[in-house]
Amino acid sequence: xxxxxxxxxxxxxxxxxxxxxxxxxxxxxxxxxxxxxxxxxxxxxxxxxxxxxxxxxxxxxxxxxxxxxxxxxxxxxxxxxxxxxxxxxxxxxxxxxxxxxxxxxxxxxxxxxxxxxxxxxxxxxxxxxxxxxxxxxxxxxxxxxxxxxxxxxxxxxxxxxxxxxxxxxxxxxxxxxxxxxxxxxxxxxxxxxxxxxxxxxxxxxxxxxxxxxxxxxxxxxxxxxxxxxxxxxxxxxxxxxxxxxxxxxxxxxxxxxxxxxxxxxxxxxxxxxxxxxxxxxxxxx
Amino acid sequence: xxxxxxxxxxxxxxxxxxxxxxxxxxxxxxxxxxxxxxxxxxxxxxxxxxxxxxxxxxxxxxxxxxxxxxxxxxxxxxxxxxxxxxxxxxxxxxxxxxxxxxxxxxxxxxxxxxxxxxx
Numbered sequence: 561x562x563x564x565x566x567x568x569x570x571x572x573x574x575x576x577x578x579x580x581x582x583x584x585x586x587x588x589x590x591x592x593x594x595x596x597x598x599x600x601x602x603x604x605x606x607x608x609x610x611x612x613x614x615x616x617x618x619x620x621x622x623x624x625x626x627x628x629x630x631x632x633x634x635x636x637x638x639x640x641x642x643x644x645x646x647x648x649x650x651x652x653x654x655x656x657x658x659x660x661x662x663x664x665x666x667x668x669x670x671x672x673x674x675x676x677x678x679x680x681x682x683x684x685x686x687x688x689x690x691x692x693x694x695x696x697x698x699x700x701x702x703x704x705x706x707x708x709x710x711x712x713x714x715x716x717x718x719x720x721x722x723x724x725x726x727x728x729x730x731x732x733x734x735x736x737x738x739x740x741x742x743x744x745x746x747x748x749x750x751x752x753x754x755x756x757x758x759x760x761x762x763x764x765x766x767x768x769x770x771x772x773x774x775x776x777x778x779x780x781x782x783x784x785x786x787x788x789x790x791x792x793x794x795x796x797x798x799x800x801x802x803x804x805x806x807x808x809x810x811x812x813x814x815x816x817x818x819x820x821x822x823x824x825x826x827x828x829x830x831x832x833x834x835x836x837x838x839x840x841x842x843x844x845x
Numbered sequence: 846x847x848x849x850x851x852x853x854x855x856x857x858x859x860x861x862x863x864x865x866x867x868x869x870x871x872x873x874x875x876x877x878x879x880x881x882x883x884x885x886x887x888x889x890x891x892x893x894x895x896x897x898x899x900x901x902x903x904x905x906x907x908x909x910x911x912x913x914x915x916x917x918x919x920x921x922x923x924x925x926x927x928x929x930x931x932x933x934x935x936x937x938x939x940x941x942x943x944x945x946x947x948x949x950x951x952x953x954x955x956x957x958x959x960x961x962x963x964x
Contacts, residue, residue: 674876676876676879679881679886682881682883682884683884683886684883684884684917684919685884685917694872697865698868780915781914783881784875784876784879785872785875785876787872802960804959804960807865817861817865818862818958818959819862819865819866819869819959820866820869820958820959820960821869821873822873823873824869824872824873824876
């Protein structure tokens, strides 16, 4: 029997960020560049149906709109910031909720601009995740994306994960759920100072445990490298596969350098500027 | 501001942008050098090309074991076909890299480097 494949997104809005809008935008790009369907897990089904074309999704899976005590700052460039609830505690359920045999689990702010990720579905490995990454700006210390803390284990990006439904992957995702539930314990064991729950950390800790509490081969790398811009940078233009960023200038708060990418998939962490570009794009449709 | 300082800062900004664009172009080139075969990922390097050519020169053109970027071994059934594919990937990526690089090098302002169009 032919294996089903697709992308899985999670979109839970908070007072500051419209993740649903991002998911709609990304689902179109997934179809365009990767040619696979997208399922979204959301607590805003009505909002999708009233404001967007729900047809961009293969399936919409509802979840309850619980608010968590997980506050973080959202920056819009280096001079503007707001605090909001970070509703990120559903990612570990991706294994159980994904309707596909082979799933590409993505953050809604991962802007697909080429077909490279298609190759995951042909991979011999059942679990792929990015470890290597490149800051598009390259003016910041990238240590926080190398290890989950100065004295801890390697960092893996939960932003983009490929998995097949296998018994071993089931164990892995159950373990991530357990880490999430007992976060306060695990963050102390793994020497993470911040109380903020982050999926990147939970996924990284689970990989370390799956490898027998050492570095190992449980997780294989995704194709290429994860490229990202942080929320201190600004997405200024988005035109098909081309993006222009204003990236933070080292040592000059509030000053930026322009930078253009073409055909490169980028993790855009500045949700405000991404939202503005999506609005512009949607108004032109 | 002194005109000389003005010009120096303008040039400094230009160089910063040029270097950033060159770095991104190199990243893109590395990504385009990836070749996927039988679920394995190969970065097409001059070393890989030479090794595969060596196999062919020694008439090992069937069922050769190659290890990919992640150390996974795989059997390449048709080495000649594999060779032609990686050569193609190498030249398509390199030619694109070259033309983009030359285009970049000839831009003389920040606006042109990032191809900026005001809305």
